[in-house]
Amino acid sequence: MIFDARTGFLSIGLLNLIIAVALWGVLSRQRANQPLTGLAFWCGGGLFVGVSTILFALRGVVPELLSFTAANVLMFVALAMRTQSLRLELGEPESYPRLLLGMLAFTVVYECLRQFTVDNQLPFHFAVLMFGFMSLRVVGWAWRLGRRQGSLGAFWIAGAYALLAITYVWRLSSVALGLVETTILTREINAFFLIFAALISVIFTNIGYLGIALEQSIRDKLAAAAAQARAEENQRLSEQLTQLDRQRCLGTMSASLGHELNQPLTAILTNAQTALRSLPRTPSDAAAPTRDMLDRIVHNTQRASQIIERIRGFIRPRTTQCEPLAFDQLVPEVVKLIAAEARAQRVTLILEPNAPPLRVMGDPIQLSQILINVLRNAIEALATVERRDIRIGLSDxxxxxxxxxxDTGPGLTPETRARVGEPFFTTKATGLGMGLSLSQTIAEQHGGTLTITNAADGGALVELSLPALPVDAG
Amino acid sequence: MPDNPRPRQIVTTSDQALAARCARGRILVIDDDAEILTAFGFLFTLEGYACETYSSAPAFLAVLHENRPQFPGPCCLLCDVSMPEMDGLELQRQLAQDENTPLILISGSSGAEEAVTGLHAGALDFLIKPIETEALLAVVARALAVDRQGQLDRMRRANLTARLATLTERERAVLRRVAQGQTNYEISQDIAIAERTVKLYRQRAMEKLGVATLPELVRIVDEFIY
Structure with missing residues (x-):
């Protein structure tokens, strides 16, 4: 034969040591946030196998206590440690006293057998039997791990240890039948086969273990991603709930607000109309301005009441009153309404002349509401700047x-621009954040859009686009 | 108001003015909002009506139960639906037993259920605040007309009941047969008296009831004796 068993075992031992150290080096870093006990048992087992194999190889060179007792004990301990490592992965570890007791028992029995028997037969049989048994335990636990976690690596481990167990059984039986000597440091096929099995096992068990670790880390990452997704979902849900809550609150608030406001409005309307009735029936020059003012009071009270009715309509959706209306006439009317407010803030409202005739289908009150909201926002936005102009233009x-x-204001910040129009998003300390959201809802109900951007020459630009009716002769 | 309120005597000149207003119509307003009471008060006073305002349903009931003497004239109730203590619908239920005065309900919100309940229970109308003065005055005028007619009907019935009580048994028997279309001769045969006596009873009964024609007589007999 061309190979030397001693060299072979020495190489296998060194390989075991190197792989154990390398595996530890790779996995201990990767599993920084997890307990390393399982990994330590696995790599420790590898180291012991390595040392044990080297000691086997050095039989006759080193004292028998090392090459026989220590080598066998270390091999047993290594198998026990690997079992424990797999059981740790499964979350069913052996109790440590039992583990230690098992190792101690093996040591004592083996040493006694070695001391009190003449030839090496009995301790050899005992040790190989135990190795075979322990290997089968590793196979068993690895199999369970593979089944439980669907881990391919564990099946590799089971296979490799099954090969070892078969090797042990074969060796045991061949020695028992007197086919070969107990010593393994021969040049026979027997030793070659053992070395081959050891080589296969050292490679495949460790690859298997690496596989388990990788699968584990993938599973962990998936679990972490799932947990994060759940957390985000919860966050989103709770935000939605908060929003719903606020909406409900607003609904209740506006219902009672509507009722409360209707009372004073009723008094105002009745008083104004009574005053109108008390004026002389034939309008004299003296009474005309008073009559005019009272008419305005009546008109505005009716408007206020209609607005309340509309706001309540939003909370309790109702069909809007759609009618064809002259949009180009509605806009100046609304602008006039807000003119006093603008003047008070030293804002100039510039209504671009020569607006084309525009007819749209819609609810005049709701469309006015959009324009009032937009103009109010613009007036407020201008509070911090020197030049306070708002240009209002109509086009077809x-x-x-x-x-x-x-407007000539500062425009929208990128953050505001991203969120503007969201219900309850507001940049004002006292705002509800409903204005634009409501306006957009109205625009959409009219088949239109309301967009807010920054104008090319600075300031915010609001654009309301509505489907126009053909402007006929009427 | 009770069917036969004790008539109030005119003592002072302001009584005289109030009596004139009451003759045009007396409007009772019940609302928990003082401003609205004042406003309605102004309006109805300006329109020449007598207006009484109450800040709650119990306050109104308390005054009603005193059964104060009133100047004659039509009357109507204008009552808010949502009020603390007792709401308008509850007041309507309490009044339904012994009250003929037309009731107009007013509400701060367009509660369809309230409106249906109120109208089913006999409210004359259901108005939503804020109310247009023109519309309010029209409804009030209608309510007063209804009440005026009701009062007239009640008076006529009371009058006739009193007259019917003065009829004798014989006169009553004759009238019943007249209404059934029997001739004087048939009646005389029927109750075994002379035809001349039948004519006499008939004449006397018609005088007592204050009717001049046969159809009128028949209608009253149909309404009251049967």
Missing amino acids: AGGRAILRVQ
Whole structure:
């Protein structure tokens, strides 16, 4: 034969040592956040196998206590440690006293057999029997691990140890039948086969273990991703709930607000109309301005009441009153309404002249509400700047009525721009954040859009686009 | 108001003015909002009506139960639906037993259920605040007309009941047969008296009831004796 058993075992031992150290080096870093006990048992077992194999190889060179007792004990301990390592992966570890007791028992029995028998037969049989048994235990636990976690690596380990167990049984039986000597440091096929099995096992068990570790880490990552997704989902849900809660709160609030406001409005309307009735029936020059003012009071009270009714309509959705209306006439009316407010803030409202005739289908109150919201926002945005202009322009863009409101304010910050129009998003300390969201809802109900951007020459630009009706002769 | 309120005597000149207003119509307003009471008060006073305001349903009931003497004239109730203590619908239920005065319900919100309940229980109308003065005055005028007619009907019935009580048994028997279309001769045969006596009873009964024609007589007999 061309191979030397001693060299072979020495190489296998060294290989075991190297792989054990390398495996530890790789996996201990990767599993930084997890207990390393299982890994320690596995790599420790590898080291012991390595040392044990080297000691086997050095029989006749080193004292018998090392090459026989220590080598066998270390091999047993290594198998016990690997079993424990797999059991740790499964979460069913052996109790440590039992583990130690088993190792101690093996040591004592083996040493006694070695001391009190003449030839090496009995301790050899005992040790190989135990190795075979322990290997089968490793196979058993690895199999369970493979089944439990669907881990391919564990099946590799089971296979490799099964090969070892078969090798032990074969060796045991061949020695028992007197076919070969107990010593393994021969040049026979017997030793070659043992070395081959050891080589296969050292490679495949460790690859298997690496596989388990990788699968574990993939599973952990998946679990972590799932946990994070759950957390995000919870967060989103709770935000939605909060929002719903606020909406419900707003609904209740506006219902009672509507009722409360209707009372004073009723008194105002009745008083104004009574005053009108008390004026002389034939309008004299003296009474005319009073009559006019009272008419305005009546008109505005009716408007206020309609607005309340509409706001309540949003909370309790109802069909809007759609009618064809002259949009180009509605806009100046609304602008006039807000003019006093603008003047108070030293804001100049510039209504671009020569607006084309525009007819749209819609609810005049709700469309006015959009414009009032937009203009109010613009007036508030101008509070911090020196030049306070708001340009209001109307145009016809291919079947759509376009209303543009541009201010000379600071415009929208990127953050605001991303969230503007979201219900309850507000940049004002006292705002509810409903204005634009409500306006967008109205625009959508009218088949239109309301967009807010920054104008090319600074300031915010609000654009309301509504489907236009054909402007006929009427 | 009770069917036969004790008539109030005119003592002072302001009584005289109030009596004139009451003759046009007396409007009782019940609302928990003082501003609204004041406003309605102004309006109805301006329109020449007598207006009484109450800040709650119990306050109104307390005054009602005193059964104060009133100047004659039509009357109607204008009552808010949502009030603390007792709401308008509850007041309507309590009044339903012994009250003929037309009731107009007003509400701060367009509660369809309330409106249906109120109208089913006999409310004349259901108005939503804020109320247009024109519409309010029209409804009030209608309510007063209904009450005026009701009062007239009640008076006529009371009058006739009193007259019917003065009829004798014989006169009653004759009238019943007249209403059934029997001739004087048939009646005389029927109750075994002379035809002349039948004519006499008939004449006397018609005088007592204050009717001049046969159809009128028949209608009253149909309404009251049967």
